[in-house]
Amino acid sequence: MRPGFVHNALVLVLASLAAVVILVLLLIWNPVASSTEKAESITVYCAAGIRKPVEEIAKAYEREYGVQVQLQYGSSGSLLSQIEVNPTGDLYIPGDDDFITPARQKNLVREMIPLARFSLVLAVAPGNPKNINGIDDLLREDVKLGIGNETTAIGRKTAALFARTGKAEALRATVKVVKPTVTEIAADIQVGAIDAGFIWDAVAKERQLTIVPLAEAADAEAMIPALVLTSSKQPAAALRFARYLAAPEKGQQVFAANHYEPLGVEPWAERPSITLFSGGVNRVAIEQTLAQFVEREGIDLNVVYNGCGTLVGMMKAGQKPDVYFACDVSFTHDVLNLFNAFEDVSSTPMVMLVRKGNPENIRTLADLARPGLRVGRADEQLSALGALTKRLLEAANLYDAVSANTRVTSPTADFLVNQLNASGQLDVVIVYEANCSYVRDSMEIVPIDHPLALAVQPIGMGRETRYPLIATRLIEAVQSDTSRQRFEAAGFSFLHPARPAETVAP
């Protein structure tokens, strides 16, 4: 029988191993989770001037992820009109940032991801045979100058540069030829038809023309953005390709090889993962917004809800969330060094929560001092609410009287709401109005008319976040108008001003 027993032991070990494998597979398979959208193709409207790098990156993306990238080329302006007339497609990559504002005004685009930068330079034939060293040399009789047409980006930037020199009239008069595209100006320099021309640095470097450094050209830069179209039915897929274009180890290498200055900062991940620390009290207000954000962005968002004291403890223990949404400003003081500036998102007033019908007839803060009343308050040491309550009662000269009536102190406001809700041992609790969203119908809220009865919730982005753009968009989503309604429904006042519509250029 002995071999049989040993055999049994083997069976036991193997069976438990098999069970583990099956369970792990079940976890990975996960029937309940929504299947992630896998786009088969995306349509990108791309400015013809940056065709080369974008096409190369698109091919690499197709190879790597099997997503077909359909590129449509044209001038930035005509592509924009095309999108306006026929709102389809996913991404718009204009040749420079001048097109962002009109596209936003017409509500054609949403997220913007900066891809690369290039500058306006003065280019001359290799070796600078005519010895052109500054703006003044362009005014020389023997120097033939070429510039771009003012309907194009290059033409506009050149005109702006002329204006900055203060010699616009003279310069304009000396121009030998005006060409419709950058490449034609560059070609003219190469064949010697002109001696100097204002073109993009990327083109000049590619054609191996000599660049004349100009103090006046310092700010004459343009940025290539990737803009997600409002009309896109697969924003997550569009954003994914945009992030690929902007990833330092992916698209940015190609832009750099093509002499553009790369602007992308976020490392590539098919599904980037960012972490949000949020005070538990804020959850009801942001949960829906977060779900929509994750859906739209196609990212993984790790959310840690907890009491803000615990969250601060976690951060002091070395955690670095990408975004932190605190319960009250007081919970940011200890971790300010981890975050960029905090912005106030919402506030919630402190209120007195009583039973339906207000049987004890509590109307003002002074009523809390009435002998025999059973009051619940938050702990002064453990919670911001407790400290704020103390400050409020002291300001109202009621602290001692109310302390005598205090039947229970709890570490957090939600405890108090549940304690009032579940037991008959309390008459009134002082909590945030935002704690009361679920008991609105079964309890009664008595407002406190005092300027100190208020908590303010700030949001901030982690200094060391690997995904500053995604984190910024997350914060914007929390500050958006859609979010405002959810905050207000949950008993918060929304502090963030509605972003003003971009002013229409005259």
Place this chain on the structure above:
Amino acid sequence: MTQVSPVESATVEAPTVPHRVGSDRPFYICFGVIGGFYVLLIVLMLAADAWRVVYDPNIATWTSPHAVFAALAAPEIQYAIWLSMISCTLTTIFSLWVATPIGYLMSRHEFRGKVIVDAILDIPIVLPPLVLGLSLLILFQFAPFRWISDYVVYEVPSVILAQFMVACAFAVRTMRTTFDQISPRQEQVALTLGCSQSQAFFAVVLPQARRGAMTAATLAWARSLGEFGPILIFAGSTRMRTEVLPTTVFLEMQAGNLTGALAVSLLMVVAAVIVLVLARLFGLRKAVVR
């Protein structure tokens, strides 16, 4: 139970006054009442919860059953159930894998520093849950843990690891007691009959430990099902990813949604009772067959 064993009667001197065996009824009534009181308390507590879910005394209104079922049918809740069940089962298997050797070694062998090891094994039980979660987080900031941190922290494996840290400590205690209670004699006989230590263990000791292992498993499973303190910190509370049932309960409580929190808790109780009863039936049946 009422008979006196022959051995005992032989050793006791016959009393001058004839011994009268009285009724056993008071004994059983007494024990029954004490035991029944506790059982009743548990049942009443759950009944009160259930009542509170369907009826809100503050406004004297009935909660529509539709609302309760709609809440439980939400995909987030279903995922939490799914994740809870699988992670707890995985945790249980891992705990048994680890607890069996530790329990055996601690029970059968004396070695230097055993007292210290014994104390260390209790740490997960005494450590406050929040501190345990925080400690795991801190641990994963150091190599070699840091290298896999991206795949563990705030991801599903962190749920299992957090559960495991606590559940395994309970399983170790149980397994150790189990081995303590198994007489080493049969094992020694097996060894003298030519079994190797591993043969003796698998052939003689382990089969006898089946009941103990079953208890350890149910304890570990139940303990992990209720775990949420370390999970909330170490795994976060990301819906559809690391949210388990107790996390849901905690978050609903924080939002002041008493009805929702209680409904999910009751669901948890029902699920736990089903699984534990099935496991016991299955485990004991196999024991009998053997």
